[in-house]
Amino acid sequence: MALANNKQAATPAARNPSDKPSSASGPEFAKEQELLALREMLLIRRFEEKSGQMYGMGLIGGFCHLYIGQEAVVVGLKMAMQDGDQMITAYRDHGHMIASGMDPKGVMAELTGRRSGYSRGKGGSMHMFSLEKHFFGGHGIVGAQVSLGTGLAFANRYRKNSSVSLTFFGDGAANQGQVAESFNMAELWKLPVIYVIENNRYAMGTSVSRASAQTDFSKRGLSFNIPGEQVDGMDVRAVKAAGEKALKWCREGNGPIILEMLTYRYRGHSMSDPAKYRTKEEVEKMRSEQDPIEQVRTRLLAKKLATEDDLKKIDAQVRAIVNEAAEFATHDPEPDPSELYTDVLA
Amino acid sequence: MAELTYRDAVSRAIAQEMARDNNVVFLGEDIGKAGGVFKATVGLYERFGPLRVRDTPISEQAILGAAMGAAMTGLKPIAEIMFSDFLAVCFDHIANEMAKNRYMSNGQLKCPLVVRTANGAGSRFGAQHSQSVENWAMMIPGLKVVAPSSPADVIGLFAAAVRDPDPVIFFEHKSLYGMKGEVPDGEILDTLGTAKILRPGKDATIIALALMVGRAMEAAERLKAEHGIDCEVIDVRSLVPLDTRCILGSVAKTHRLFTVEENPRLCGWGAEIASIVADESFYDLDGPIVRITTPHLPLPAADNLEDVVLPTVDRIVDTVKRSMA
Ligand SMILES: Cc1ncc(C[n+]2csc(CCOP(=O)(O)OP(=O)(O)O)c2C)c(N)n1
Ligand SMILES: [Mg+2]
Numbered sequence: 193m194a195l196a197n198n199k200q201a202a203t204p205a206a207r208n209p210s211d212k213p214s215s216a217s218g219p220e221f222a223k224e225q226e227l228l229a230l231r232e233m234l235l236i237r238r239f240e241e242k243s244g245q246m247y248g249m250g251l252i253g254g255f256c257h258l259y260i261g262q263e264a265v266v267v268g269l270k271m272a273m274q275d276g277d278q279m280i281t282a283y284r285d286h287g288h289m290i291a292s293g294m295d296p297k298g299v300m301a302e303l304t305g306r307r308s309g310y311s312r313g314k315g316g317s318m319h320m321f322s323l324e325k326h327f328f329g330g331h332g333i334v335g336a337q338v339s340l341g342t343g344l345a346f347a348n349r350y351r352k353n354s355s356v357s358l359t360f361f362g363d364g365a366a367n368q369g370q371v372a373e374s375f376n377m378a379e380l381w382k383l384p385v386i387y388v389i390e391n392n393r394y395a396m397g398t399s400v401s402r403a404s405a406q407t408d409f410s411k412r413g414l415s416f417n418i419p420g421e422q423v424d425g426m427d428v429r430a431v432k433a434a435g436e437k438a439l440k441w442c443r444e445g446n447g448p449i450i451l452e453m454l455t456y457r458y459r460g461h462s463m464s465d466p467a468k469y470r471t472k473e474e475v476e477k478m479r480s481e482q483d484p485i486e487q488v489r490t491r492l493l494a495k496k497l498a499t500e501d502d503l504k505k506i507d508a509q510v511r512a513i514v515n516e517a518a519e520f521a522t523h524d525p526e527p528d529p530s531e532l533y534t535d536v537l538a
Numbered sequence: 539m540a541e542l543t544y545r546d547a548v549s550r551a552i553a554q555e556m557a558r559d560n561n562v563v564f565l566g567e568d569i570g571k572a573g574g575v576f577k578a579t580v581g582l583y584e585r586f587g588p589l590r591v592r593d594t595p596i597s598e599q600a601i602l603g604a605a606m607g608a609a610m611t612g613l614k615p616i617a618e619i620m621f622s623d624f625l626a627v628c629f630d631h632i633a634n635e636m637a638k639n640r641y642m643s644n645g646q647l648k649c650p651l652v653v654r655t656a657n658g659a660g661s662r663f664g665a666q667h668s669q670s671v672e673n674w675a676m677m678i679p680g681l682k683v684v685a686p687s688s689p690a691d692v693i694g695l696f697a698a699a700v701r702d703p704d705p706v707i708f709f710e711h712k713s714l715y716g717m718k719g720e721v722p723d724g725e726i727l728d729t730l731g732t733a734k735i736l737r738p739g740k741d742a743t744i745i746a747l748a749l750m751v752g753r754a755m756e757a758a759e760r761l762k763a764e765h766g767i768d769c770e771v772i773d774v775r776s777l778v779p780l781d782t783r784c785i786l787g788s789v790a791k792t793h794r795l796f797t798v799e800e801n802p803r804l805c806g807w808g809a810e811i812a813s814i815v816a817d818e819s820f821y822d823l824d825g826p827i828v829r830i831t832t833p834h835l836p837l838p839a840a841d842n843l844e845d846v847v848l849p850t851v852d853r854i855v856d857t858v859k860r861s862m863a
Contacts, residue, residue: 254662254839305662305840316664316839332666333627334596367595368627395596397572403595469572526842536835 221429223497229271229428230488231506233263236287237485238514239296243286243303247463251522252303256317259287261458264484265390266291268431269358272439276353280328280341281360283318288360292327296513300521308520313527335368337361338387342374345385345448356442357385364395366409375416375448382447386438387413389450390425392457397469410452418448425453426482456482539722545715547689548578551696552616554725556586559614562700565592565601566618575620576656576715598624602631602653609651610639614700622657622671622709636705637680649705652696657685658749658800659848660713664839670800670832672747673807675707676777682730683777685709687751689719691775694728702730711748731779735788739770742794742858745785745811747774750798750849757854765859777807785811786819793824796858798849799831806831828861830854
């Protein structure tokens, strides 16, 4: 199931946190883990499908970047994380929020610009936060979250706690100047941060090979002595296994590490993307051969850990949660204009 | 004459300048093969090829750095920064480099480049993709700052910007890309630093920029029809250089001044104009200068909140009517 361009991890031997690269699929999941992964990934997928529909109906405006296809990345990592570990990402953030345990109703209500949204309608799709769930946003400026995530790790180290910052960014964002600055500082100060590069092969309409001189993003830390690994980001088991090793590496005080997640987004960059830069066949091939959710479903059925009926039930439960969120977000009132003036300053 | 959208005017303007001067090169994110995220650069890659129309990585500092480096040797780069909010990501090159190299080098270094960028609100994009930041550029000595409100002005002012020997920050308004307007055939070249009186009037002057120009015009029609107040509407078009002659001349005639600004209130361009008019024409004024602006807030994403913060036709009509009563 490895992606076509999935290569062996190349890290300097002395700095390799593991014996073997985690790009191979991780250890088998027990039944409960498979079911958890399935449920979480399905919840994100159905939530995103619903967001797409609601955007089409005009209930959601502005930007709306769907995470469909990439679910295994955030779900696998969340399964490896401990309470207190933080996440920060860019604008393709709905999946991260749901995986963090944020309430789908509050996320959806922010998408529709209503008063019960996580940011009371003032943030929108790209800008939501939950301190309670250790989710630090939701950032619209490509690359900005990379230095902020480094700062989360700085604080963890300063407080001598054992939390790790999982700082997510895209293949496109990897070409921002502040990424290099952050890498250097993080390694210099041995900050507990995992740089999760979600390589979904495109940055808007530009493919990785058209924008990047070094297309193996796991190597982007080499000149800073930051180890990196390429991980099959479509296989939730591989993601979880890589996450566990990387978290251990960080918690042991070894400094930052890069996990390049080889993944794929099925939908356009945002809702207004005609996606002329790739073929329908390419998308179809990924969907039919590597879909992260199908992989789990197939395993569950093949190993007779679940029946078709069981899986249908899970899907129905997930759909009910999503429908409830959509219903809520459609009928929640608009924000009161007096909200405009709150929280500009303390 | 042909009817053209504002977005098609952008690509026609770039094509006009690239066709006449081989030193003009164009670089930015998704401007080439994809035709631009606002589809304002469609066809240029096909026509001028990948050497002159360069898709770049998402590296704003490198984009402006490369543009300026090339400009110092005499090329005339056009650099696109996709959203004007991202000017902050590469602000060093804007504030410390391109604006100052001529001055610091005793005039040896030149910086004939244009930074085009999509400015302004109206699309529910929230606080990091909707700002009107023309004042960020206006405050820096050594830059020219332009913001057209119609397709014809896009072409004429853009051509002037490309041919200008100084760095020009060219603000296109993202809510105007779909706007249609008559555009003359053939080459169009306008003059930087010139405002335009779009509607003559005798009772009050309303000065507006970019998206606010249309709203000011509509408000002026309503003020005349419903309240008998005859407003002169000026499209500033160019903040640096600023056409003070046009503005002061109008105030001398109408004796009242209103500005309609999309930027947050503090340090908006209208404050500078108010200060100039107060200095130069205080005794021409029959009443206070009134600024109609977005409040001093980050921009919210929700439909109703975004709509209520931007100056509307209603707000302009009400404000002018009340102040003139
Ligand atoms: C500084 C900055 N430059 C450009 C953009 C416009 N932009 C938004 S998303 C994007 C592509 C990012 O691609 P990638 O990092 O691969 O993330 P993906 O969308 O694939 O998740 C671009 C160019 C931006 N938001 N911020
Ligand atoms: Mg990408």
